Amino acid sequence: MQENKPILVVGLGNPGPEYATTRHNVGFMAVDTLAGAGASWKNEKNALTARGEIDGHAVIFAKPQTFMNDSGRAVLALMTFYKLPLENLIVIHDDMDLPNGHLRVKIGGGSAGHNGIKSIDAAVGNEYKRIRIGIGHPRDFESMINPADWVLGRFTPAQLNDIKKTIDELVLF
Numbered sequence: 001m002q003e004n005k006p007i008l009v010v011g012l013g014n015p016g017p018e019y020a021t022t023r024h025n026v027g028f029m030a031v032d033t034l035a036g037a038g039a040s041w042k043n044e045k046n047a048l049t050a051r052g053e054i055d056g057h058a059v060i061f062a063k064p065q066t067f068m069n070d071s072g073r074a075v076l077a078l079m080t081f082y083k084l085p086l087e088n089l090i091v092i093h094d095d096m097d098l099p100n101g102h103l104r105v106k107i108g109g110g111s112a113g114h115n116g117i118k119s120i121d122a123a124v125g126n127e128y129k130r131i132r133i134g135i136g137h138p139r140d141f142e143s144m145i146n147p148a149d150w151v152l153g154r155f156t157p158a159q160l161n162d163i164k165k166t167i168d169e170l171v172l173f
Contacts, residue, residue: 001173002085005083005085006058006059006060007054007057007172008059008062008078008079008089009031009034009062009090010063010071010092011030011031011061012026012068012071012116013026013027022152022153023094023135023153023154023155026093027063027091027092027094030131032063033167033168034172036052039052043065044078045078046064046077047063047065047066047074047078048065049062054172059172060082068115068119069119071116071119072123072124073119073123075091075120079124087128089124089128090131092130092133092170093117094114094132094133094134095132095133096134096135096147096151097112098132098135100136101133101134101162101165102166104131106130107129108126108127111126117130135150135151135155135159135163137150
């Protein structure tokens with residue numbers, strides 16, 4: 001991490017109230033929590049952004065407004081505008097391959113079929129920090145729901161409680 005540059009923390013999701021509490025918007029939920037209730041959001045480079053500080057690090061929180069499958073366009077625009085190296089990028093997103101509320105952190109690797117990650121990888125490369133928050137898979141619940149419908153579905157109250165606990169305990173660095 002380049003200490004003299006801010007850290008761009010991107011939460012993935014889809015814009016609009018109809019998506020606000022869907023599984024695919026876990027990244028937005030996390031960034032909202034990390035930025036704090038008093039965050040001042042503004043439209044910038046195809047994203048909503050807010051500034052903050054965590055553990056002495058300047059942070060730019062971002063929620064791309066390009067819809068999930070085109071997240072890379074907003075991420076590239078922000079990284080270019082702020083002249084940020086890839087090592088200063090952290091992306092928080094949902095992961096169906098992890099049980100609900102479970103967390104994994106890694107740098108680089110494949111997209112595991114996640115279209116938002118595919119878009120970012122294509123735009124800026126893949127050697128950035130990823131924080132994956134599990135949303136479970138419909139098969140875990142003996143459900144025949146199509147995975148695309150699953151990610152756009154809403155959490156049960158118990159699932160949402162687990163997600164909120166995970167987000168509250170998130171450590172970025």
